[in-house]
Amino acid sequence: xxxxxxxxxxxxxxxxxxxxxxxxxxxxxxxxxxxxxxxxxxxxxxxxxxxxxxxxxxxxxxxxxxxxxxxxxxxxxxxxxxxxxxxxxxxxxxxxxxxxxxxxxxxxxxxxxxxxxxxxxxxxxxxxxxxxxxxxxxxxxxxxxxxxxxxxxxxxxxxxxxxxxxxxxxxxxxxxxxxxxxxxxxxxxxxxxxxxxxxxxxxxxxxxxxxxxxxxxxxxxxxxxxxxxxxxxxxxxxxxxxxxxxxxxxxxxxxxxxxxxxxxxxxxxxxxxxxxxxxxxxxxxxxxxxxxxxxxxxxxxxxxxxxxxxxxxxxxxxxxxxxxxxxxxxxxxxxxxxxxxxxxxxxxxxxxxxxxxxxxxxxxxxxxxxxxxxxxxxxxxxxxxxxxxxxxxxxxxxxxxxxxxxxxxxxxxxxxxxxxxxxxxxxxxxxxxxxxxxxxxxxxxxxxxxxxxxxxxxxxxxxxxxxxxxxxxxxxxxxxxxxxxxxxxxxxxxxxxxxxxxxxxxxxxxxxxxxxxxxxxxxxxxxxxxxxxxxxxxxxxxxxxxxxxxxxxxxxxxxxxxxxxxxxxxxxxxxxxxxxxxxxxxxxxxxxxxxxxxxxxx
Numbered sequence: 001x002x003x004x005x006x007x008x009x010x011x012x013x014x015x016x017x018x019x020x021x022x023x024x025x026x027x028x029x030x031x032x033x034x035x036x037x038x039x040x041x042x043x044x045x046x047x048x049x050x051x052x053x054x055x056x057x058x059x060x061x062x063x064x065x066x067x068x069x070x071x072x073x074x075x076x077x078x079x080x081x082x083x084x085x086x087x088x089x090x091x092x093x094x095x096x097x098x099x100x101x102x103x104x105x106x107x108x109x110x111x112x113x114x115x116x117x118x119x120x121x122x123x124x125x126x127x128x129x130x131x132x133x134x135x136x137x138x139x140x141x142x143x144x145x146x147x148x149x150x151x152x153x154x155x156x157x158x159x160x161x162x163x164x165x166x167x168x169x170x171x172x173x174x175x176x177x178x179x180x181x182x183x184x185x186x187x188x189x190x191x192x193x194x195x196x197x198x199x200x201x202x203x204x205x206x207x208x209x210x211x212x213x214x215x216x217x218x219x220x221x222x223x224x225x226x227x228x229x230x231x232x233x234x235x236x237x238x239x240x241x242x243x244x245x246x247x248x249x250x251x252x253x254x255x256x257x258x259x260x261x262x263x264x265x266x267x268x269x270x271x272x273x274x275x276x277x278x279x280x281x282x283x284x285x286x287x288x289x290x291x292x293x294x295x296x297x298x299x300x301x302x303x304x305x306x307x308x309x310x311x312x313x314x315x316x317x318x319x320x321x322x323x324x325x326x327x328x329x330x331x332x333x334x335x336x337x338x339x340x341x342x343x344x345x346x347x348x349x350x351x352x353x354x355x356x357x358x359x360x361x362x363x364x365x366x367x368x369x370x371x372x373x374x375x376x377x378x379x380x381x382x383x384x385x386x387x388x389x390x391x392x393x394x395x396x397x398x399x400x401x402x403x404x405x406x407x408x409x410x411x412x413x414x415x416x417x418x419x420x421x422x423x424x425x426x427x428x429x430x431x432x433x434x435x436x437x438x439x440x441x442x443x444x445x446x447x448x449x450x451x452x453x454x455x456x457x458x459x460x461x462x463x464x465x466x467x468x469x470x471x472x473x474x475x476x477x478x479x480x481x482x483x484x485x486x487x488x489x490x491x492x493x494x495x496x497x498x499x500x501x502x503x504x505x506x507x508x509x510x511x512x513x514x515x516x517x518x519x520x521x522x523x524x525x526x527x528x529x530x531x532x533x534x535x536x537x538x539x540x541x542x543x544x545x546x547x548x549x550x551x552x553x554x555x556x557x558x559x560x561x562x563x564x565x566x567x568x569x570x571x572x573x574x575x576x577x578x579x580x581x582x583x584x585x586x587x588x589x590x591x592x593x594x595x596x597x598x599x600x601x602x
Contacts, residue, residue, distance in 0.1 A: 045087035071117035203258035316375030398461035454511035
């Protein structure tokens with residue numbers, strides 16, 4: 001275990017990595033962290049400041065940590081303003097006289113040289129002579145290298161009294177198999193489940209569990225990053241957020257100091273999830289979304305189903321990150337809503353990149369399984385929440401209608417109710433009407449596209465889908481998934497056998513009938529409003545759970561945005577309603593053949 005942590009610490013960067021892990025490690029060891037790393041303000045050499053636990057005589061020490069990445073080399077030690085020697089001089093000359101609070105001046109001060117590697121021999125004597133010369137009464141130096149920090153992790157945060165031996169084994173196997181994402185993910189899931197499956201834990205114990213999860217995921221991610229395969233840590237970060245939420249959701253609304261510490265620890269987990277997203281999607285996917293078919297080719301498979309599954313998975317991950325961006329800007333809004341002033345350049349940039357991804361990878365217009373509705377819904381919801389990107393959402397919905405109905409009519413890889421890989425590889429196994437009816441006897445995709453197309457003002461797409469449904473989908477149960485009383489206890493932990501199905505939904509040209517049904521059902525949907533993620537204003541956690549466990553987004557989540565969209569397009573709807581009924585029937589009854597090249601998104 002110590003070697004695992006030793007390698008992990010050596011690979012950490014100084015900013016947002018080593019300085020993100022150290023405060024949690026100190027807190028778990030009993031230190032009182034009084035200063036954390038910050039960006040944009042001058043720190044005068046101190047990255048982290050903390051008071052040590054009381055000694056046997058009751059005294060405490062003030063530790064001032066100055067951090068460096070990897071091994072301490074001659075260049076890291078001296079010669080630049082960012083060198084460690086310069087930082088120590090600033091600590092002594094500026095920080096201690098001006099920044100140390102009066103209440104802490106009575107404590108002995110320890111300047112701690114902290115780095116993930118070792119002090120190289122070429123600079124060892126320089127460091128020793130300098131620290132000896134600067135040592136005085138009330139001021140001393142300590143060296144925390146990678147080996148010492150690894151020992152603190154093994155004997156502190158992950159000591160055997162807190163982490164059972166079998167869980168430590170799962171952790172070691174996950175790290176050892178990072179180049180095999182499925183195997184590594186399976187072992188890491190066992191670690192997450194084991195740590196989170198406690199009952200009756202105190203707030204202090206729950207905080208410890210979150211810190212253990214955080215450090216274990218950091219180690220897992222650091223090793224995977226070195227091998228160039230970050231898939232398993234990303235999936236693990238999603239699962240960790242969900243199971244940790246189930247563990248600490250009761251603490252979120254409390255105002256005690258212990259609950260606030262739990263909230264900060266969970267926020268660190270969310271931040272680490274974003275860091276892993278940046279490393280996987282931000283660095284490996286986004287730079288290439290503007291190139292035609294680049295992401296599809298990168299899947300490196302001759303099977304079209306592999307490309308299809310991977311591209312929709314990537315689309316869902318990008319949309320989910322966009323929803324997090326908007327939630328962070330939403331203030332006190334309890335549910336998603338439509339705005340034209342989000343003031344989130346990150347969300348706007350991501351929306352543009354999603355559009356590029358769809359435009360340059362047309363396989364994203366042909367879902368192969370109804371399960372992919374969650375990725376499509378997340379994308380449409382994200383684009384619809386930003387008013388200037390509503391046209392892109394409309395074009396995407398219309399293009400999906402054209403391509404999916406064309407695939408159905410030609411019996412060529414239309415969305416099936418099945419999701420297991422072996423079935424999808426062979427789909428469609430038969431090209432008969434009977435087989436097609438059996439494979440499409442239920443759908444959440446078609447009613448979703450119908451409602452979104454009509455609400456976004458896509459008259460062509462909505463009319464075409466209504467006609468298609470009347471002719472071909474008489475056998476299909478159009479349905480949505482909704483939360484029920486048993487959802488809260490099972491959802492975040494991965495049990496998908498919960499909730500209810502709202503079925504036999506109408507697919508019409510204007511979507512008014514379906515909208516009325518949803519408004520009636522959702523107005524009394526107490527189980528949804530009692531979900532902890534909704535009740536506490538953290539709706540992206542619910543969206544993440546749906547996407548991770550492959551359940552459709554419940555209509556309660558996006559119905560408000562849908563109502564805003566329909567109100568926005570009300571003048572057009574009113575004009576349509578004023579036309580003679582015969583004219584509407586004629587237009588709806590006109591034969592409409594989908595184009596082979598659907599309209600591109602904007």
